[in-house]
Amino acid sequence: MTRSQNSPHETSPGRGNVVEVRGLVKHYGTTKALDGVDLDVKEGTVVGVLGPNGAGKTTLVRCLSTLVEPDSGSARVAGFDVRRQPRQLRRAIGLTGQYASVDEKFSGWENLYMIGGLLDLSRRAARKRADDMLERFSLTEAAKRQAAQYSGGMRRRLDLAASMIGNPQVLYLDEPTTGLDPRTRNEVWEEVRRMVGDGATVLLTTQYMEEAEQLANELTVIDRGQVIAGGQVAELKAKVGGRTLQIRPADPEQLHRMVGAVAQAGLEGVAGARADEAEGLVSVPIVSDEQLTALVGLLSQRGFTISSIDTHLPSLDEVFLAITGRKTSDAEQGQDQNKLEEVAA
Amino acid sequence: MSAATITAPDKAPDQQRGPTGGASDDVRIGLRGNLRHIGALARRNVMQIKQDPGSMVDAMLMPIIFTLLFVYVFGGAVGGSLGGNGDVYTNYVIPGLLAMGGLNIAMSVGTGINDDFSMGVMDRFRTMPIARSSVLVAKLIVEGGRMLVSSTILLLVAFIIGFDLKKGPLELLAAAGLALAFGTSLTWIFMLLGLSMKTPQAVQGIGFLILMPLAVRVLGVRPDRDDAGLVAGVHRLQPAVQPRGRGPRPVQRRGRGGRPGVGHAGLVGGDHRGDRPAGGAQVPHEDLSRGRAGQSPDRRPRG
Ligand SMILES: Nc1ncnc2c1ncn2[C@@H]1O[C@H](COP(=O)(O)OP(=O)(O)O)[C@@H](O)[C@H]1O
Numbered sequence: 001m002t003r004s005q006n007s008p009h010e011t012s013p014g015r016g017n018v019v020e021v022r023g024l025v026k027h028y029g030t031t032k033a034l035d036g037v038d039l040d041v042k043e044g045t046v047v048g049v050l051g052p053n054g055a056g057k058t059t060l061v062r063c064l065s066t067l068v069e070p071d072s073g074s075a076r077v078a079g080f081d082v083r084r085q086p087r088q089l090r091r092a093i094g095l096t097g098q099y100a101s102v103d104e105k106f107s108g109w110e111n112l113y114m115i116g117g118l119l120d121l122s123r124r125a126a127r128k129r130a131d132d133m134l135e136r137f138s139l140t141e142a143a144k145r146q147a148a149q150y151s152g153g154m155r156r157r158l159d160l161a162a163s164m165i166g167n168p169q170v171l172y173l174d175e176p177t178t179g180l181d182p183r184t185r186n187e188v189w190e191e192v193r194r195m196v197g198d199g200a201t202v203l204l205t206t207q208y209m210e211e212a213e214q215l216a217n218e219l220t221v222i223d224r225g226q227v228i229a230g231g232q233v234a235e236l237k238a239k240v241g242g243r244t245l246q247i248r249p250a251d252p253e254q255l256h257r258m259v260g261a262v263a264q265a266g267l268e269g270v271a272g273a274r275a276d277e278a279e280g281l282v283s284v285p286i287v288s289d290e291q292l293t294a295l296v297g298l299l300s301q302r303g304f305t306i307s308s309i310d311t312h313l314p315s316l317d318e319v320f321l322a323i324t325g326r327k328t329s330d331a332e333q334g335q336d337q338n339k340l341e342e343v344a345a
Numbered sequence: 346m347s348a349a350t351i352t353a354p355d356k357a358p359d360q361q362r363g364p365t366g367g368a369s370d371d372v373r374i375g376l377r378g379n380l381r382h383i384g385a386l387a388r389r390n391v392m393q394i395k396q397d398p399g400s401m402v403d404a405m406l407m408p409i410i411f412t413l414l415f416v417y418v419f420g421g422a423v424g425g426s427l428g429g430n431g432d433v434y435t436n437y438v439i440p441g442l443l444a445m446g447g448l449n450i451a452m453s454v455g456t457g458i459n460d461d462f463s464m465g466v467m468d469r470f471r472t473m474p475i476a477r478s479s480v481l482v483a484k485l486i487v488e489g490g491r492m493l494v495s496s497t498i499l500l501l502v503a504f505i506i507g508f509d510l511k512k513g514p515l516e517l518l519a520a521a522g523l524a525l526a527f528g529t530s531l532t533w534i535f536m537l538l539g540l541s542m543k544t545p546q547a548v549q550g551i552g553f554l555i556l557m558p559l560a561v562r563v564l565g566v567r568p569d570r571d572d573a574g575l576v577a578g579v580h581r582l583q584p585a586v587q588p589r590g591r592g593p594r595p596v597q598r599r600g601r602g603g604r605p606g607v608g609h610a611g612l613v614g615g616d617h618r619g620d621r622p623a624g625g626a627q628v629p630h631e632d633l634s635r636g637r638a639g640q641s642p643d644r645r646p647r648g
Pocket residue numbers: 028029031032033051052053054055056057058059060335
């Protein structure tokens with residue numbers, strides 16, 4: 001799906017697009033890591049690339065940061081072609097890879113100072129920049145400590161700081177919170193929001209719908225190297241079918257009665273209430289706030305006492321199911337099987 | 346919109362690829378910038394050594410241990426076969442160890458690069474506006490410095506235990522320089538290993554597989570006498586011993602009167618089969634075993 005939503009007032013095509021990807025293809029042997037990807041990132045926006053493991057997210061980011069040369073297709077970042085103007089392109093980007101790329105043996109400060117030096121800052125400027133960035137990412141206290149001793153979140157923040165030293169025009173974040181605990185994840189989100197608030201253009205990859213919703217303005221969903229959906233986050237959510245409401249009755253014994261009550265009431269568009277005995281929850285998929293309100297009203301009318309109520313966003317699996325009619329894990333299993341067959345052959 | 350409408354049509358993408366990514370309309374990294382980047386990266390490598398003093402201890406102890414091991418453990422026996430005693434062997438083995446030190450740099454560069462790649466730091470460097478070679482050059486410079494320390498220690502130990510310098514200090518420096526150049530020029534092999542192996546340990550393992558046979562068999566910690574077949578073939582192919590007449594020879598030892606000096610190897614080299622009698626480099630142990638002393642034209646009688 002091509003998503004060149006250039007508004008009419010633009011004088012030349014692509015003006016305002018910091019990243020422009022057309023028909024990008026990258027094969028690894030028989031694996032099509034990227035199979036004709038189109039993508040636009042407008043200046044000052046955050047575009048999320050959502051996809052399961054192995055979808056090609058990292059390959060896309062690596063192509064756009066000149067680490068990997070695409071087989072065909074074109075990609076321009078900040079007006080520079082990835083193949084023909086890699087050096088100029090590198091001046092415009094910052095990359096926070098999927099795996100932290102800090103020098104663990106060195107202190108946070110040393111890491112940032114060295115990068116300043118490589119970016120042609122004078123010694124004084126590099127020193128100041130390192131101090132400033134540590135301060136900004138709340139690492140001043142840990143400045144002199146070895147990065148190896150940092151917590152996961154601190155390391156991520158140091159990584160982000162390192163990517164920001166050169167004030168890049170566009171920042172790539174490859175799964176910035178995968179493997180982090182929820183608290184740390186919130187810290188990183190906070191930082192990303194601040195960077196975006198400061199006007200950074202961000203291309204973010206993620207496996208979590210929630211993360212995309214939290215951070216991105218626009219979303220591109222990819223699977224097996226192909227774009228399978230894209231648009232404003234809100235549009236996509238509508239397509240996927242909203243949220244799941246999770247209700248916890250004060251009395252766990254009432255789980256099934258509650259499910260029965262919801263089913264009987266026959267509220268418009270509400271179907272498929274389900275009891276989760278292990279969690280002591282009733283889950284109901286809903287699409288609108290009206291449904292939520294109606295459900296809560298209904299339950300209180302029937303005399304249920306609710307101890308907690310929560311909505312949760314669809315998981316990536318649910319998103320994929322809604323868009324493609326198949327589950328993400330199928331894709332991976334299929335690929336693994338292919339590999340096994342190759343080995344056997 | 347397709348970027349093809351913007352790109353210059355006169356060059357196919359394939360032509361524009363290259364190790365430096367040299368595209369016609371891309372900027373180049375200037376020399377000064379390049380030097381500055383190399384400086385910053387070399388500083389990083391020095392700091393790595395500081396953070397991990399063990400690696401330096403390694404460079405400092407290796408020459409001591411190897412020298413003592415070869416001279417005192419093997420030296421008596423092998424020296425005897427050279428027609429002399431342990432001292433003869435000392436003079437034979439030290440230049441060999443010097444050349445081995447050269448190979449060691451190559452290996453450290455390989456493992457260091459592999460380490461960087463596995464840490465993801467290299468990805469950061471590769472997305473920065475610096476020449477990609479600067480990472481390797483910086484590594485090479487620092488490893489060269491480490492080898493100089495190592496060689497100095499080796500020679501100190503050597504002189505203490507009776508290494509007999511038959512030429513002047515300049516020749517000695519030249520020999521050390523050649524060993525350095527030798528190691529440096531082999532670096533690319535280990536860079537390749539470093540880039541293709543999964544772990545630094547694997548690089549080291551393969552490196553050792555290459556290094557040890559060369560070192561023991563050929564670099565001249567064990568003089569050659571009676572090899573045939575495969576071993577002799579390996580000997581002929583390995584890079585640290587040059588065929589007689591073509592090899593550089595900054596260190597030359599020669600027979601002196603009745604007591605032949607034992608020459609070496611690695612740096613001096615020689616075709617041990619002796620099929621080119623007029624060669625420049627001299628192989629005294631051959632002289633011993635085959636009685637061909639005095640054939641080299643550059644030999645000056647001594648004693
Ligand atoms: N260096 C590589 N060599 C071989 N296959 C690769 C390589 N990198 C990625 N792949 C394959 O390409 C596909 C996409 O991988 P990747 O871009 O890492 O996905 P993601 O980041 O979305 O998890 C996967 O099937 C993966 O196995």
